[in-house]
Amino acid sequence: MKLSQRLQHIEQLITQPYDHIWDCCCDHGWLGQALLTRQAASCIHFVDIVPELIDVLRQRLSRHYPNQTQWSADCIDVARLPLDNYHGRHLVIIAGVGGDLTAELVDKIITTHPNQSIDFILCPVYHTYRLRQQLRQLSCQLYHESLVEDNRRYYEVLYIAAPSSTDNNAPTISLVGDSLWQVKTLAEYQQAQGYLTKLLSHYQRVEKSHPEKAAPIVRAYHSVSITLSE
Numbered sequence: 425m426k427l428s429q430r431l432q433h434i435e436q437l438i439t440q441p442y443d444h445i446w447d448c449c450c451d452h453g454w455l456g457q458a459l460l461t462r463q464a465a466s467c468i469h470f471v472d473i474v475p476e477l478i479d480v481l482r483q484r485l486s487r488h489y490p491n492q493t494q495w496s497a498d499c500i501d502v503a504r505l506p507l508d509n510y511h512g513r514h515l516v517i518i519a520g521v522g523g524d525l526t527a528e529l530v531d532k533i534i535t536t537h538p539n540q541s542i543d544f545i546l547c548p549v550y551h552t553y554r555l556r557q558q559l560r561q562l563s564c565q566l567y568h569e570s571l572v573e574d575n576r577r578y579y580e581v582l583y584i585a586a587p588s589s590t591d592n593n594a595p596t597i598s599l600v601g602d603s604l605w606q607v608k609t610l611a612e613y614q615q616a617q618g619y620l621t622k623l624l625s626h627y628q629r630v631e632k633s634h635p636e637k638a639a640p641i642v643r644a645y646h647s648v649s650i651t652l653s654e
Contacts, residue, residue: 429574430581431455434519434545437568437583438464442543443512446471448502448529450519450547453481460485460495465515470497471505503532513541523551527558534562534586542586543567552580553641556599563587565594569604571612571619578619580604605650613652620648 447456449472
């Protein structure tokens, strides 16, 4: 099955070697299956809290990938990933849920496994500002951030390191994005402008009823400057 633009973008980001990649069932496991096909890690772990989805996925994987040492499929709460059962470097992919929930999951995973080497690729459907706040509080650092438009919706993709696995030269995480707004083509500029306009419109509406909460966010996004490099 062909991946969506969003999941294709995430899949292409993964070029570093990992021992374990955890697909927290982004789009029914199709992303993890693409990673399994190209052997992006020693083992791809498929996780979802819905038993029926895991049953269907396990049947599909057993049919196409009979070597079950290369993958696992389990019904687990993402906040309770059993990372301590596996040695090596981990990548946890969480996409398709809200920024608030994503922030809670990342917080739980990092605080539960402070000595593990963990990277994350995160692609929330909304509330990215809240997620970035939490990542800064956790002292996560940034490998890469990008903006993807898929099916007329905008998504931020954050590729980050947990504190214990951090490259000390990696930048800290901006609340509104930094390289996210540095574009190379006119099409990327228009995409970034469309996303920024949408963000400002949303938070300005929120500001009318919750000024104390939204006003700082509106000011932060007003300060964003989109840069088009030649």
